[in-house]
Amino acid sequence: MVFMSIAQVMNDDMIGEEVELRGWVYRHRVIGGKVFVVLRDSTGIIQCVIDSSKVSPQVYDTAVNLGIESSIAVKGIVRKEPRAPGGYELHVKDLRVYGISRDFPIKGGEGIEYLLDNRHLWIRSRKLTNVMKIKHTVLKAGREWLLENGWWEVTPPILTASACEGGATLFEVKYFDKKAYLSQSAQLYLEVLIYSLEKVWSLTPSFRAEQSRTRRHLAEYWHLELEAAWYNMYDIMNVAEELTAYIIKRVLEENERELKLLNRDTSILEKSTKTPYPRITYDEAIDRLKKKGLAISWGEDLGADEERVLTQDFETPFFITHFPKEIKSFYMKTDPKRPEVVLGFDLLAPEGYGEIIGGSEREDNYDKLYQRILDEGYDPSDYKWYLDLRKYGSVPHSGFGLGIERLVMWIAGLDHIRDAIPFPRYRGRIYP
Ligand code: ATP
Numbered sequence: 001m002v003f004m005s006i007a008q009v010m011n012d013d014m015i016g017e018e019v020e021l022r023g024w025v026y027r028h029r030v031i032g033g034k035v036f037v038v039l040r041d042s043t044g045i046i047q048c049v050i051d052s053s054k055v056s057p058q059v060y061d062t063a064v065n066l067g068i069e070s071s072i073a074v075k076g077i078v079r080k081e082p083r084a085p086g087g088y089e090l091h092v093k094d095l096r097v098y099g100i101s102r103d104f105p106i107k108g109g110e111g112i113e114y115l116l117d118n119r120h121l122w123i124r125s126r127k128l129t130n131v132m133k134i135k136h137t138v139l140k141a142g143r144e145w146l147l148e149n150g151w152w153e154v155t156p157p158i159l160t161a162s163a164c165e166g167g168a169t170l171f172e173v174k175y176f177d178k179k180a181y182l183s184q185s186a187q188l189y190l191e192v193l194i195y196s197l198e199k200v201w202s203l204t205p206s207f208r209a210e211q212s213r214t215r216r217h218l219a220e221y222w223h224l225e226l227e228a229a230w231y232n233m234y235d236i237m238n239v240a241e242e243l244t245a246y247i248i249k250r251v252l253e254e255n256e257r258e259l260k261l262l263n264r265d266t267s268i269l270e271k272s273t274k275t276p277y278p279r280i281t282y283d284e285a286i287d288r289l290k291k292k293g294l295a296i297s298w299g300e301d302l303g304a305d306e307e308r309v310l311t312q313d314f315e316t317p318f319f320i321t322h323f324p325k326e327i328k329s330f331y332m333k334t335d336p337k338r339p340e341v342v343l344g345f346d347l348l349a350p351e352g353y354g355e356i357i358g359g360s361e362r363e364d365n366y367d368k369l370y371q372r373i374l375d376e377g378y379d380p381s382d383y384k385w386y387l388d389l390r391k392y393g394s395v396p397h398s399g400f401g402l403g404i405e406r407l408v409m410w411i412a413g414l415d416h417i418r419d420a421i422p423f424p425r426y427r428g429r430i431y432p
C-alpha cells in the first residue's frame with residue numbers, strides 16, 4: 001500500500017477508505033480501553049484511535065506504550081469525527097514503530113532559553129513549522145516576481161576582502177595567512193554586475209556582529225538585494241513596493257491555514273497587497289514624532305522606538321525618504337536640490353514592526369564619491385574598484401536590501417525575529 005499524507009486524507013471523499021499514514025506521535029492519551037494518538041506529519045495532524053477490542057493485543061500494547069515523538073506507521077479507516085482536530089480521525093487496524101522515543105525533553109511550558117537549547121527538537125513544533133512554511137512562500141514568491149520582471153539572479157561572494165563600511169559590526173575570519181570578513185551586504189558587488197546585466201538580484205546570508213540584543217536583529221540573516229542600472233530612487237521604490245505586495249499576496253493565497261494556526265489577524269496584510277504605499281520624508285517623520293511628544297531633533301537616526309511610534313499612523317507598509325546624509329551610508333547619492341539629505345529610503349512594516357527594507361539611489365559621480373569616502377574617514381585605496389565603476393561608463397543606478405526574516409516576522413506576526421529562522425544566531429547564542 002502507498003503511504004498517504006495527512007492532508008490528503010482529511011476530506012469527505014476519503015471517509016470509509018483504508019489508508020496508511022506515517023509520522024510522529026504528537027499527543028498521546030489512554031482512556032478506557034482506547035488509545036488516542038494525534039499523529040503529525042509535514043502536512044498536518046490527525047487523531048488516530050486504537051481500540052483494544054479491534055486490534056491485536058500486541059498492537060494495543062505497543063500503542064499504549066508509545067512515547068511522544070515516536071515515529072510510526074498506522075493503517076486504518078478514515079472516519080468523520082467533528083470532535084477530533086480537523087474533523088476526521090483514523091480507526092486503526094495496524095500500527096508499526098519505526099523509531100521509539102522515550103521522555104521527549106519538551107513537554108510544554110518550558111522557558112525560552114530551554115527551548116533554544118533544544119532548538120533541534122523544538123523546531124518540530126507546530127509554531128515553527130507554520131513559520132517555516134510561510135518563509136518558504138516568501139522566498140518562492142520573491143523569486144517568482146523577480147523572474148517575471150526580468151531580473152538576473154547572481155551569486156556575490158560571502159568572504160570579502162576589505163573592512164569597508166560598518167567596521168564595528170564586521171565578523172573577521174582567518175583567510176589563509178590574511179584577514180577577511182563575512183559579507184554584511186552584497187550591494188557593492190551587485191553594483192559591479194549592473195554594468196553588464198543591468199538588473200540583478202541575489203539572496204545570500206548577511207552577517208552583522210550586532211552588539212546589542214534586540215527582537216529584530218540577528219547576527220546571520222537572509223538578505224534579498226536588488227540593484228538596477230538607469231533606475232532613480234523613485235523607480236526602485238516602485239520595485240520595492242510591488243515586490244513586497246506580491247509576496248504578501250502569495251502568502252495570503254498559499255498560507256491561509258498557517259496564518260490561522262498562528263492566530264494572525266490578516267486584515268492589515270490584506271490591505272498591504274495594494275500599492276502604492278504611503279510615502280513621507282524624514283522631515284515629516286520628525287514632525288510627527290515631535291507632535292507625539294518624543295524628544296527627537298532633526299539629524300538624529302530613527303531607532304526601533306521611533307519607528308514603532310510612526311507605524312501607528314499607517315495600515316500598510318510605508319516609506320520614509322530623504323534622510324540626513326550624516327546618518328546614512330557614504331554611497332547614497334545626495335539630493336541635488338538639498339545636499340544635506342540623501343536619495344535614500346526605508347520601507348517600514350506597520351503594527352510596530354518597522355524597517356524591512358533599506359535602499360537608495362547610489363552616488364554615480366567619481367569626484368563626489370571620492371570626497372564622501374574621505375569625509376567618512378575611509379581609505380580610497382580600499383575602494384579603488386568601486387570608484388572605477390564611476391570612471392568607466394558610470395550610470396545612474398539604485399538598489400535596496402530586504403531582510404527576509406524581518407518580513408517573515410511581520411507577516412507571521414512574531415514577537416521575536418529568532419523564530420523566523422530555524423537556527424538563530426545573535427550575540428551570546430550560536431547553537432547548534
Ligand atoms: P537597522 O537600522 O534595523 O539595524 P540597517 O539600516 O542597518 O537596519 P540595512 O543595512 O539597510 O539595515 O540592511 C537592509 C535590510 O536588512 C534592513 O532593512 C533589514 O530588513 C535587514 N537587516 C539589517 N540588519 C539586520 C539584522 N541584524 N538582522 C536581521 N535583518 C537585518
Ligand code: MG
Pocket residue numbers: 346355357358359
Ligand atoms: Mg537601513
